[in-house]
Amino acid sequence: MDSAQLQELMRSKLDGMPTKARRVIEYLLANMREAAFRSIGEVADELDVSKAQLVRVARILGFDGYSDLKEALQQAILEKINPATMLARVMDDHESLPNIIHKTEHANLDDTWTQLQPGAIDAFCSLVREAHTIHCLGWGISSLVTEHLFMRLRVMGLSAFSMRRGSLTLLEQARSVKDGDLLIVCELPSYVVEVTETVELAKKKGAKVVAIVDSPGAPVCRFSDLNFFISAASPTFGSSIVAPLFLAHVLTSVLAIRLGDQAKAALEEQAQFLHDERIFHPVFGLKY
Numbered sequence: 001m002d003s004a005q006l007q008e009l010m011r012s013k014l015d016g017m018p019t020k021a022r023r024v025i026e027y028l029l030a031n032m033r034e035a036a037f038r039s040i041g042e043v044a045d046e047l048d049v050s051k052a053q054l055v056r057v058a059r060i061l062g063f064d065g066y067s068d069l070k071e072a073l074q075q076a077i078l079e080k081i082n083p084a085t086m087l088a089r090v091m092d093d094h095e096s097l098p099n100i101i102h103k104t105e106h107a108n109l110d111d112t113w114t115q116l117q118p119g120a121i122d123a124f125c126s127l128v129r130e131a132h133t134i135h136c137l138g139w140g141i142s143s144l145v146t147e148h149l150f151m152r153l154r155v156m157g158l159s160a161f162s163m164r165r166g167s168l169t170l171l172e173q174a175r176s177v178k179d180g181d182l183l184i185v186c187e188l189p190s191y192v193v194e195v196t197e198t199v200e201l202a203k204k205k206g207a208k209v210v211a212i213v214d215s216p217g218a219p220v221c222r223f224s225d226l227n228f229f230i231s232a233a234s235p236t237f238g239s240s241i242v243a244p245l246f247l248a249h250v251l252t253s254v255l256a257i258r259l260g261d262q263a264k265a266a267l268e269e270q271a272q273f274l275h276d277e278r279i280f281h282p283v284f285g286l287k288y
Helices: 003-012 019-030 032-037 040-047 051-060 066-080 083-092 097-114 120-130 142-155 170-176 193-204 219-223 242-259 261-273
Strands: 134-137 160-163 182-187 208-213 226-229
Touching (some): 003 019, 019 040, 019 051, 120 182, 120 226, 134 170, 142 160, 142 182, 160 170, 170 193, 182 193, 208 219, 208 242
Parallel strands (some): 134 182, 208 226
């Protein structure tokens, strides 16, 4: 059963349903990804209903139990983001692919902007300024976002480190995290077990956690102190990093202003580095 079929099944059962059961199905329709990867207890707590109520709804939908419904949700989500399926869908679309990508990225940026909660940027700046050391964690395509964050934090003179899988696993690198540190993690699907375990370990060590994710259902959200939600839809394959990079640009730009003289001194030092003609061609302009 694909995503469209599952959604149609749920919509067809809405009419005439008791209030609680209707609320469950409306939640599933609006939050398929979150529901697919949350436990039955987490969903029950979110909706303030019993686990038995979720089982009853699953049976109304024709499943033997909630675990079977959850498996159907997972399959629908995974099929929806399957690279081959996404490419085939675009190939069948008669609209210009560059035009589709243009529309999608505009929607990603707009959606990310509207999800930016009041006070979240202030909270981010406070966590950074209070941290002893900042660790930027990412895996795969998400590491491109955290590498960008790491670079900008370092240029502003902050004690920052990039955590990405290399000669050491992420868990091995997390051993250096201390109480009072800050961990910034970006996690786009597919969610990685080692990333979740690394964030959990850092939290246990006393670090604060900032998560940049596409969904409240991302496993790292269980350990985060501050979440930023972004849209990363792509019409072809993988996740787009346009909106996450935009968010990183906004956060670090505001942070630079908040740091004041500290950031100004670091950027002046960086400007001197840009005049090193062994590295740069000044005639073409100097910009970092």
